[in-house]
Amino acid sequence: MSILCRRLILLLYWSVVLFFAASIQGPASWAADPQQTSTGHHEIQPHAAANAKGDHLEEAGHRDAQQGGHHGHEELGPVLPLWSCIPFACMLLSIALFPLLAPEFWHHHFGKVSAFWAVVMAGPFLYAYEGTALYEIIHILLADYVPFIILLWSLYTVSGGILLKGSLRGTPVVNVVILTLGTLLASWMGTTGAAMLLIRPFLRANDFRKNRTFMVVFFIFLVANVGGSLTPLGDPPLFLGFLHGVSFFWTFNILPHMLLVAGILLVVYFFLDLYHFRKETGRVPAEEAEKTPLRLEGIHNFIFLAGIIGAVLMSGMADWGQVNVMGVHRGLQDWVRDGLLVAMGVLSMATTRVEIREDNDFTWFPIIEVAYLFVGIFITMIPCLLILKAGANGQLAFLINAVKAPVHYFWVTGALSGFLDNAPTYLTFFNTALGSHYPGMAESQAVPLLMTENALYLKAISAGAVFFGACSYIGNAPNFMVRSISEEAGTPMPSFFGYILKYTVVFLLPTFAVVTLIFF
Numbered sequence: 067m068s069i070l071c072r073r074l075i076l077l078l079y080w081s082v083v084l085f086f087a088a089s090i091q092g093p094a095s096w097a098a099d100p101q102q103t104s105t106g107h108h109e110i111q112p113h114a115a116a117n118a119k120g121d122h123l124e125e126a127g128h129r130d131a132q133q134g135g136h137h138g139h140e141e142l143g144p145v146l147p148l149w150s151c152i153p154f155a156c157m158l159l160s161i162a163l164f165p166l167l168a169p170e171f172w173h174h175h176f177g178k179v180s181a182f183w184a185v186v187m188a189g190p191f192l193y194a195y196e197g198t199a200l201y202e203i204i205h206i207l208l209a210d211y212v213p214f215i216i217l218l219w220s221l222y223t224v225s226g227g228i229l230l231k232g233s234l235r236g237t238p239v240v241n242v243v244i245l246t247l248g249t250l251l252a253s254w255m256g257t258t259g260a261a262m263l264l265i266r267p268f269l270r271a272n273d274f275r276k277n278r279t280f281m282v283v284f285f286i287f288l289v290a291n292v293g294g295s296l297t298p299l300g301d302p303p304l305f306l307g308f309l310h311g312v313s314f315f316w317t318f319n320i321l322p323h324m325l326l327v328a329g330i331l332l333v334v335y336f337f338l339d340l341y342h343f344r345k346e347t348g349r350v351p352a353e354e355a356e357k358t359p360l361r362l363e364g365i366h367n368f369i370f371l372a373g374i375i376g377a378v379l380m381s382g383m384a385d386w387g388q389v390n391v392m393g394v395h396r397g398l399q400d401w402v403r404d405g406l407l408v409a410m411g412v413l414s415m416a417t418t419r420v421e422i423r424e425d426n427d428f429t430w431f432p433i434i435e436v437a438y439l440f441v442g443i444f445i446t447m448i449p450c451l452l453i454l455k456a457g458a459n460g461q462l463a464f465l466i467n468a469v470k471a472p473v474h475y476f477w478v479t480g481a482l483s484g485f486l487d488n489a490p491t492y493l494t495f496f497n498t499a500l501g502s503h504y505p506g507m508a509e510s511q512a513v514p515l516l517m518t519e520n521a522l523y524l525k526a527i528s529a530g531a532v533f534f535g536a537c538s539y540i541g542n543a544p545n546f547m548v549r550s551i552s553e554e555a556g557t558p559m560p561s562f563f564g565y566i567l568k569y570t571v572v573f574l575l576p577t578f579a580v581v582t583l584i585f586f
Contacts, residue, residue, distance in 0.1 A: 140198050142449075143456025150449035153187035157446045158485070158540070161439065162562030176435065180442030187446045201393055202448050208394045210487075211444045215437050216404050218258060218543060220374050223411040225262035226428040227367040227418035232360035236272030238339040241281060242332055244268050245288050249328050252293030253300035255375055261290040261544040263371070266426055269555045277342045278557045282548060283569045284335045288328060290544040291536035295324045295529065298382070299375065301542070303483070303492030303531040309382055310496065311513035312524070319521060323529045323585055330577045364422045370410040377406040432550035443540060451490050454482065457498065466498060473586040475499065476526035480534030480578070484541045484570075492531040499523045526586055533578060537570045538562065 160179050164172040172179070191199045234240065244264060252260040268285060272278050294300030296317055298308035304317050381403035388395045453460040458467055469478050475495055482491045503520050504512035516524050535542035539549055539562055549559050560568055 141452075141456070142195060142198060142202065143452040143454075144459040146449050146453050146456075146461065148453065148461045150187075150191070151453070153183050154443075154446040154450050156186070157183040157442050158562070161539070166561050177438035180439050182442075184442045184445040187448070191448070202452070203445060204392050205394045206444050206448055206451075207441075208391060209396055211441060213400065213404055214440065214444075214543065216407050217374075217378070218436060218547060219433055220407040220411040221256075221258050221262045221371075222433050222547065224367050224370045224374065224414045225259070226266075226423055226426055227364040227414045228263065228371075229363040229422045229426045230267040230270075230360065231358075231363060231425075233358045234267065234271045234360060236268075236275055236281075238336055238343050240271060241268070241339055242336050244271070245285060245332060245335065246328075248285070248289030249293035249332075252289055253296035255371065256299055256378070257290050257294035257301055257542060258544040258547070259371065259375065260293065261285070261548050264289060265548050265551055266555075269552060269557060273556075274347075275343070276346050278552075279559060280335075280338055280342075280569075282552045282557055282559060283565065284331060284338075284573075286545050286548050287331055287536045287569075287574065288335075290548055291542050292324060292327050292331070292533055295320055295532040299379065301532045301535070302489040304528060305378075305382060306489050306493055307496060307524075307528065310493075311510060312517060316517055316524075317528060320525050320529050323525065323533075323581055326581060326584065327533060327577055330580065331573065334573060363425075364418050366417060367414050370414045373410045374407055377403045377410070427555060429554065431554060432547055435550050436546055439546070447486060450486055454486065454494050455490060457494065466494075469495065469498060470502070471586075472522045472526040473582055475523055476530040476582060476586050477578075478530075479527050480530030480537075483531045484534045484537030488531045488535050488542065492527060495527050496524075499527060522586070529581070529585075533574075533581075536574060538566060 157180070160183065164176070164179065188199075188203060191203075195202075244267070248260050248264045248268075251263070255263070265282075265285065268281070269278070272281055275281075291301075295304070298305040298312075298314060298317065300317075304312075307317075308314060381397070381399045384397075384399040386398040386402070389398050389401060453462055457463070460466075465478065469475055479491055479495045499520070500507075500509065500512045500516060503523070504515060507515075536545070539545045553559050559565075
């Protein structure tokens, strides 16, 4: 099977490369018309594209945008064709199909598959756009991917040093309490932080249950996504809005939306859990029902967890100037933040007993899998993000121009956030709303008006970017991590498309339809 898969991959590779080569006429013919190229400015134009390079901490991209363009590099978004997104689509198909069709091959070679699609995109991209393409690749690696992985690694490492012991048994009531607690924590410690902290205790509490798959999926829905909608600390797109002038507590305006979605999902979950619990055993097994007091070990790791949250918040509020690394301008505070995150993880490893991590079933495989797969996702996603950020000047102009009413902002921002990085998607439609309502007005003046006069549009953008992140494994950072940890712990998880068809379509989309009818 592995030999056949290698041959199929080789065939796909040369097919895509030849397709690119046949379509590309050379760098000169793809040069953007100066009149159509975005130059970066502080005024909002109708349907303006986002100039910032949103990452999962988002501050570097914000300051890039303020300084105009990409420091002398031409904008590629207006000239990139839609078919340049083919490698990204193939990357997603690989994640979806290989675990089903060739699981053994995928388990041993997923890193090579990710690297393969990254090369498929990068090769023709560099040939066509040379220095500008190299800048875009380096930029997404240094400003987006590296901070993303450092943040995930630090949270994964620190949370792996916190062990909950005692008789916490997964009855339907206990599970709903855990999900509710995680949903509430997510807005204050981030969806990634809350998910990494609670997923292991949640899995251990239910290790005697036969059907655990739906439990983890609803954990992703609530703790890893919906719960992060109340503060800028909760989810990257809201943090990006905070950096662009949305006040810290403004996002409490979508509290009714969050309560409705969380309430519906928790009620549905409870009855699903109750059905399966009664069908399986109807009670906690006698050996599992022995009462032993709950206690936390490795509690000092909460200090490091607070340090991680503080470092992220600091990097968004401080401005210590720019540092040029390989042509990519990032704030000094961003590098300091990354250093602090690494320090928190190292200190956690140095001060936490090995036995705690062993009892926590802690291994490095989930973070390694995420690191390998997401480097391919980030690189192949470059054309998609550039086209999206080009707004009305790009190949998705028909979509951008069709977004007019709040309901459009909610569903289009959400649909794209479910498969692309939800932070730049949020920024694109944030700027689209500003340009539609306040053309020519400085952002510092327009954002307060958007928060008051046209708050419904901002609510739609914010809710869509956060809620729809639950629609796929790659919609938000912790989704894939939760899946990987759960599979390693012995809980079977649905495939990429299985997750969407069995859970997103059945549970999430009807819930979002209710939100639309009531609020938008």
